[in-house]
Amino acid sequence: MADFEQLIETAIAENEIPGCVLNAVNRDGSFTYSKAFGKRSVREGGDQSPLTPSTIMWIASCTKLMTSICAMQLVERGLLSLDEPVYKLIPELKDFPIITGIDESGKPIEIPHTTPMTLRHLLSHSSGMTYDQIHPLTIAWAKYHGQDAGASGDLLTRFSCPMIFEPGTSWFYGASVDYAGLLIERATGETLEEFMKTNLWEPLGIKNMTFAMSRRPDLKERQAEISERDEKTGKMRFMDARQPYMDANRQDVKSCMGGQGAFASPEEYIKVLQALLTSDENEKILKKETVDLFFTPQLSPGGVAALNMILTDETTNNAMGGTAKHIEKNWGLGGLLLQGDDDDGKTTGTMVWGGLPNIAWFCDRKAGLCGLYSGQVLPTGDAKIAVLQRKFEAAMYEQYNKNRNV
Template identity: 60%
Template sequence: MADFETSIQQAVDAQEIPGCVLLATNRDGSFKYTKTFGHTSMKSENAKPLQTNTVMWVASCTKLMTSICALQLVERGKLTLDDPVYTHVPELKDFKILQTFDNEGKPFEVRHTKPITLRTLLTHTSGLTYDGMHPKLLAWLAYHGREPSVGAKLLQRFDAPLTFEPGESWMYGSGVDYAGLLIERVSGLTLEEYMRQNLWEPLGIKDMTFQLRSRPDMKKRMADMSVRDEESGKVRYTGARMTYQDADGEEVQDCMGGQGVFTSAEEYIKVLHALLTTDEDEKLLKKETLEEFFTPQLGEGASAAINAVLQDDMVNNAMGGTLKDSKRDWGLGGLLLTEDQPDGKAAGTMIWGGLPNLIWWVDRRTGLCGLYAGQVIPTGDAKCAALDRSFEAGMYEKYEQSGLVNPRF
């Protein structure tokens, strides 16, 4: 057994993770790695061996698919990257910037003067920020007597003010959720319908949905969520409300393009592989669009902001666990590495993941993509991040040993 496999099995045995699904493949499929560890739940009566078709909430892994779909509409002339989005989402025009608070805690807000565009939505430079992640917005919520992210509808849930002028900084937020709404308004379809017609069905994906209640067959295969106990370091079952649920614990009504998809690891890897190879077959995007998709997008202020944020251990773990002294940027679908990495990832690799400690990567130069999939909270968990990093390094080692590395790049 490879070293990383031993480490993961030991973590399962020690109840440090319930389990995980690992998948990796290269461009032509001549290199494939698939392995499952552990069980679907830490609650004994629910526990079954984890499978590649076990259904998970993949959370922000949804963002990559929404970004791809938005770029398809750009290719078709239905959208542009740099025009204001207010024609289709006029609600965003009225969003103000939260600047400060007075002595009584009342927020002071001003109108934004630079336009919110599709490019700023996809790159987290619009000023929109997830309200539970920013100290100012937490204070804003407290002033209004509200809890973070509880609305059943997108426009209810993501109505907090901007935290900076569009285009001038970077902060993770609901921009891609609004890009999903933009897709709906332009196409006349729900985001689920659009993705099914333009992404899932072309890739042969069947087990993927925003509305788990509509797929009882998938719900039966759903893994439970686990939470790490701070004292023991072990994980245990949790029935806590997840952000795909409203305040009453019911599934949200809208398709949340930034966090709403349920699927299995074996289905999601099809998206990653298609992105890896679309420069050859243009199945998802045209070649020129793909180049833009993988081009660093951030200006000076945004670049400084993202690299400052990534100095925090938890945040860095959640965002791929890359070297802190290595400059990172953002493409149109995820975090971009601008330098070669010690584990084998080449400059230009795109990575991202999902809140319950899922991480994916697409390395076009080396010709390798992969996914670590699990269901553990809180996000940025150090143990999951360490196991994922050992898995990724192990994949590059195995790939190099296979002699199948694509010489094109």
């Protein structure tokens, strides 16, 4: 057994993780790795059957990559533009203010934004939008308004907090790609799931994905439960809490959340990564010039500075790919971009991202390799899981390079 596999087995035996599913594949499929470890639930009385590559998971922000690909398909068709203001299709965004502070009474201080917001801003997280519970100013804004926007099933209500900077001037993570999903819907007259199914999932032979589990009881039967790490013991326990894919009544949200709403099996999601890896050759999901643009750094100097400052925090860095801190990062149109070679084998230009329940993916065009660590554990950026993710990725490069005698 490989060293990283033994580490995973030990972590499961010691109840440090419930399990995980690992996938990797190169351009032509001559190198593949697919293996599942552990069980679907740690809940007493829960379904503790083994995880498999076909187990359904909430993939959270892994949804963003698929939404970004679909948006660029519409750019190719001339239905969307990267650099025109988005207000024609989403007029609601035109009046979003920028929050600049909180006065002595606790009231938010807001000013209008003056730089038009574009699809390029949305896909690169340079729009000025954030999630209301991850920035101090918007946390204070939500408290002042007594608002739990996350309980809403409607995208426009859920992601209604003010912006935190002028579009294009900085970088911060948030609901930008959720709004890109709404842009797709209004440009096509279809739901995001309908468009994604026709233009991404079906061309790749993907059948086991959805934005609403209530529509797919067959997938619900195969879903892994979410666990959380007990702060005192460090061990796993069942997490019985409302998740972002639920409304206040713990039902499916009404909107297709393009930044966080999809459910999929690891064996299906790796098809998206391999398609992105190979589309510069076969143009199956995007044209070659679009793929090149997809992997081109998009941020302004202010955005680069903000992104790399944020990544100095260990937990945040773990949640955002766990890449070496000495390497400068930028952002493409679908994920974080490495601007140097990483110690584990990733090369310059590799795109990485993941999802809230400690999921992580990478797509390395230069090496010709992509991979996916899939789990269902919170909180995000878990240090113990980050070690396992990095060991897995380094092992994939080592095995892959041995296979091709590098």
